[in-house]
Amino acid sequence: MSEHDYTPKSKVGKWFNDRLPLLTLGSHLSDYPTPKNLNYWWTFGGILTFCLLTQIITGIVLAMHYVAHADLAFASVEHIMRDVNFGWLIRYIHSNGASMFFLAVYIHIFRSLFYGSYKSPREVIWIIGLMIYVLMMAAAFMGYVLPWGQMSFWGATVITNLFTAIPLVGESITTWLWGAYSVDNPTLNRFFSLHYLIPFLILGLVVLHIWALHIPGNNNPVGIDIKKPSKDTVPFHPYITIKDAFALLMFMIIFAGFVFFSPNVLGHSDNYIPANPLVTPAHIVPEWYLLPFYAILRSVPDKLGGVILMFGAIFILFVLPWLDTSKVRSAVFRPIYRQFYWIFVLDVLMLGYMGAMPAEGIYLVLARVGTIYYFLHFIVVLPLVGLLEKTDPIPMSISEPVLTGGVDPSLARKDDDKI
Amino acid sequence: MIRFKSKILALSFSLLLTSIPPSFGAGSGDNLLKVDWSFKGLTGKFDRASLQRGFQVYKEVCSSCHSMQYLSYRNLGEPGGPEFSEQEVKAIAASIEIDDGPDSQGEMFVRPGRPADKFKSPYPNVNASTAANGGAYPPDMSVLVKARPGGSNYIYSVLMGYEEPPAEINLDDGVYYNKYMIGNKIKMSSPLSEDIVEYTDGTQSTVDQMAKDVTTFLTWAAEPELEERHRTGVKVIIYLILLTTLVYLSMKKIWSGIDTEV
Numbered sequence: 235m236s237e238h239d240y241t242p243k244s245k246v247g248k249w250f251n252d253r254l255p256l257l258t259l260g261s262h263l264s265d266y267p268t269p270k271n272l273n274y275w276w277t278f279g280g281i282l283t284f285c286l287l288t289q290i291i292t293g294i295v296l297a298m299h300y301v302a303h304a305d306l307a308f309a310s311v312e313h314i315m316r317d318v319n320f321g322w323l324i325r326y327i328h329s330n331g332a333s334m335f336f337l338a339v340y341i342h343i344f345r346s347l348f349y350g351s352y353k354s355p356r357e358v359i360w361i362i363g364l365m366i367y368v369l370m371m372a373a374a375f376m377g378y379v380l381p382w383g384q385m386s387f388w389g390a391t392v393i394t395n396l397f398t399a400i401p402l403v404g405e406s407i408t409t410w411l412w413g414a415y416s417v418d419n420p421t422l423n424r425f426f427s428l429h430y431l432i433p434f435l436i437l438g439l440v441v442l443h444i445w446a447l448h449i450p451g452n453n454n455p456v457g458i459d460i461k462k463p464s465k466d467t468v469p470f471h472p473y474i475t476i477k478d479a480f481a482l483l484m485f486m487i488i489f490a491g492f493v494f495f496s497p498n499v500l501g502h503s504d505n506y507i508p509a510n511p512l513v514t515p516a517h518i519v520p521e522w523y524l525l526p527f528y529a530i531l532r533s534v535p536d537k538l539g540g541v542i543l544m545f546g547a548i549f550i551l552f553v554l555p556w557l558d559t560s561k562v563r564s565a566v567f568r569p570i571y572r573q574f575y576w577i578f579v580l581d582v583l584m585l586g587y588m589g590a591m592p593a594e595g596i597y598l599v600l601a602r603v604g605t606i607y608y609f610l611h612f613i614v615v616l617p618l619v620g621l622l623e624k625t626d627p628i629p630m631s632i633s634e635p636v637l638t639g640g641v642d643p644s645l646a647r648k649d650d651d652k653i
Numbered sequence: 654m655i656r657f658k659s660k661i662l663a664l665s666f667s668l669l670l671t672s673i674p675p676s677f678g679a680g681s682g683d684n685l686l687k688v689d690w691s692f693k694g695l696t697g698k699f700d701r702a703s704l705q706r707g708f709q710v711y712k713e714v715c716s717s718c719h720s721m722q723y724l725s726y727r728n729l730g731e732p733g734g735p736e737f738s739e740q741e742v743k744a745i746a747a748s749i750e751i752d753d754g755p756d757s758q759g760e761m762f763v764r765p766g767r768p769a770d771k772f773k774s775p776y777p778n779v780n781a782s783t784a785a786n787g788g789a790y791p792p793d794m795s796v797l798v799k800a801r802p803g804g805s806n807y808i809y810s811v812l813m814g815y816e817e818p819p820a821e822i823n824l825d826d827g828v829y830y831n832k833y834m835i836g837n838k839i840k841m842s843s844p845l846s847e848d849i850v851e852y853t854d855g856t857q858s859t860v861d862q863m864a865k866d867v868t869t870f871l872t873w874a875a876e877p878e879l880e881e882r883h884r885t886g887v888k889v890i891i892y893l894i895l896l897t898t899l900v901y902l903s904m905k906k907i908w909s910g911i912d913t914e915v
Contacts, residue, residue: 270913312723312795315878322878323885468911476904477915483897490893494886495695498799506800506875507792633912 262448267467268474269454271632275345276452277481278338284482285335286440290433292328300380302426304419307382308508326497332374333500334489336523339367348575350563351453357555359446364551366439371524373432376425378521383505388518390417390425396531399538416511456632457564466632517592525589526582530608532593533601543605550612557612559620567626571619578611685803685833686810688865692872695887698880699873704735706852707870710863712745713850715794718786718841720774723795724874727768733880734873742768749773787827789840798868798875805872807833812864815843 240261242248251257299318301310314321343363346352352360375393379386394411398404413420451462460466468474492500500522504515520528530547534540550557565572581604588601691700708729711721726746729737737745746766751773754761766773776782783790792800801807810833818830824838831839845860845867852858873879908915 270911309723316723316728322882326882472907473911476900476907480897480900480904483893483900487890487893487897490886490889494882494889497882503800503802503804506796 264469264471266448266470267451267463268470269452269460269466269632270468270473271454271456271466272452272474272477273455274477274481275341275348276454277478278342278345280478281338281482281485282335282342283440284485285331285338286433286436289328289331289335290437292324292331293430293433295324296328297430300426302380302423304382304422304509307380307422311381323493326493330489330492330497330500332377333521333523334485334492335370336374338485339370340523343367344579347578348565349453349455350457350558350560350565352555353558353563354555355450356447356453359443360555361552362439362443362446364548366436366443368548369432369436369439373429373436374521374523376429376432378505379422379425380429381505382422382509384507384509384513384515385502385505385518387417387509387511388515389520390421392518393520394421396537396541396544399541401538453563454632455564455566456629457562457567458628458631460632464631519590522586522590525587526585527589529585529589529601530605532589533598533605543609547605547608550609554612554616558616560623560625561620562625562628567628568619568623569626570623571616574611574615574619577607581607581611685806686813687806688809688868690805690869690872692805692869692879696883698883699733699869701736702854702856703866703869704873705737706854706856706863707866707868707873708735708737709852710845710850710867711794711870714844714863715867716772717775718782718791719794720776720782720791721772721794721874722774723793724772724877725768726766726770726772728877730768731877734877735870746770787840791841794871794874796875798872800875805868808871809864809868811839812845812868813861 240258242251242257247257296314299310299314299321301307311325314325316322318324346360346363375389379390394408394417397408397411400407409415411421412418413424451460454460463469502519502521519525527544527547531540531544534543560568560571562568565575584600585604585608588597588604591597593601691698691703726742726749729735729745730739730742746768749766749770750763751766751770752761753764756762774782776785779790798804798808803810811831814831814833815829816832818824822830822837824830827840829839829842831837845863847860848858850858850863856862876882904915
């Protein structure tokens, strides 16, 4: 992207930059032309970077004091809370940080869905983002197991048992995952190892995510391609950095509110009971951010079917750029899609709620309706609306007002002159 | 028009965020007795005298069955807790016999407790504890308040919730009816009765007073960092608000040359 030539001013800088052009990279990141009309929903990328780094830093410190052993894990967490200097703060930042991370990632994903950021030429950014999301779920799930409380143990039991649904080899695979004949000390050990590994995989993918973003540049609320740099763009620094900083600080205020004033409200009280393989909790519930998928899993009477639908609900997102047939990106100019978008948001929220409720009676019925609609949205609604919808007139540029009269929507998508 | 719509979008998203249910799956805490605890709220602190009385109730009543294995005697003298004096903490610890060893001869021995010792458990292990209590394990009290939906109110309610069972409920021997216990059946008989503890500070030891005091103590035991957390939290939030304001003003200034609102 950086068409500008950059030469460091100092001799040392030039010497170094000729050998490893880190300064050129810095200059590119700083000058990176960004649409000037990005709204605050675009600040969540920066916020997510902050979340990842916060989790990594607090996690490294926690790992210095945590003991990954079935007999000692719970006690070591209490040791962190009571005896380690600011241990309570570090642990509460880490545990609430997971929730804040997911809050931010859901906003980030739903922003993309609204403004069509997943569409050509940004499919690869979208797919890398989804890979990050899947890894986040794995990391969060394994992290939740580490304190070895009742929900840790039984959550791990329920989720790992899903693999027994695989025909023929299911049982063997599950035993292999456990490293034992039930969730036990070997399971805890490997979860700890993987929980430490995954964030660094995520970090690598984040680099690719941003790299892929810097090829076409940011989408924007109008969803049109813009010339870069032009009067429609501003340099990343200081314009976007200061705006991201402002949004991040607002986010941190909410974050701090949870950490200091209700650090356990997002967790489950059962996880302060040490794991006991002989006592099953009345309701086994995952953390809030996994609830919609949990609802989908439980809405299918057949175990294997439930597992397939649950994973399907995530993997259908990977083909979303090809399911959405509309050439117009932003929902601002898509009156019909916009309505279905909000129905979809409500559907996911409803599924989340059903995931927290017992799978019976009206809850189960609604979870089933929600599950069916979830898939209909992708398989039926998106392809059809894209073909049938009459979109609103689209401006030629961010600075210019909407042209009078209709405009060919294909103007909003000029793949060929990209990159 | 577009901007207007994105404002609406912003608003609806914020509404959405604030409407996230606070605690999924937590049991119903709606019908519990509610106490206006001094430690609730943004600047909530423990009532020091109540903590000390609560420790007395714990020591003289609860600790005969319930362990509190993650606390040490030294915690009783630390800031934000009951804040017993150093001498008092040493005396409390010294009154306990701790099994230690092996010594240089390989023998186990008994010695008086030290402030650094963990609270001594009433039973050597969970099985002994379960066997001695009619098959119901008296849970460790270190984090009990955090381990129950409803927290402090739940503990207080259970202590106050003993009453005659309704006619349609038949109870086995050693099982008691409790209005607030999950499932209404509890294997612990009502632990508190008028004057079971003689408070050293002269406070009248009614059941209600003791229940409040011991609940306060258990809340501190579960969250010994609570006061520091609240204090730090207020400072952090004030700092963040000031910094946010400065950054906001800087942002307005920086963007003033651009014809797009921020």
